[in-house]
Amino acid sequence: QITLKESGPTLVKPTQTLTLTCTFSGFSLSTSGVSVGWIRQPPGKALEWLALIFWDDDKRYSPSLKSRLTIIKDTSKNQVVLTMTNMDPVDTATYYCARSYFNNYFDYWGQGTLVTVSS
């Protein structure tokens, strides 16, 4: 059974750095073809892809947010961590992590975590 779960702060202040952790089970991020990505959804709005990390440590980022994002993996802990710097109220959203297998993106999703950016 594949599961993913996001964790991190629910409230951050403007200019702070957000750190989110995706802890997963039921698959290994050392298996060829597997990747884990982050997607966010502002309240009442559409999904937006943020970043992806592959089994071979290749990384991809949304160009519009690339300067603010870092994605890393800890294969031994079955975790993927996303950091986003210089948070702004417009970054208020539910942040999801999701698994992919080769180009078959996002077959399993976490429950999401709502992050509010406010002073």
Next chain:
Amino acid sequence: DVVMTQSPLSLPVTLGQPASISCRSTQGLVYSDGKTYLNWFQQRPGQSPRRLIYKVSNRDSGVPDRFSGSGSGTDFTLKISRVEAEDVGVYYCMQGTHWPLSFGGGTKVEI
């Protein structure tokens, strides 16, 4: 970047009747391996997205067969043959062929 445009934005439906959602991309979605990486997701109220369809027309495990996907090139369609009450929610298309990955704006299906 590839922009995914869905229509309609809102789709009032009648239980038991068919429904159809359109998704258009600004570039063709055939990958170098010859496959087309176009997915459809369902997001019920208060829930995480769930993938329904991958590679245009392949249903994920557990997805009812009343859902079907079709299309090619830049035009794609999700069809529900007979809408049920549990189908209420927002549907998103997503392309996985070109970087950056991109989602459509969503179509809200309501009874």
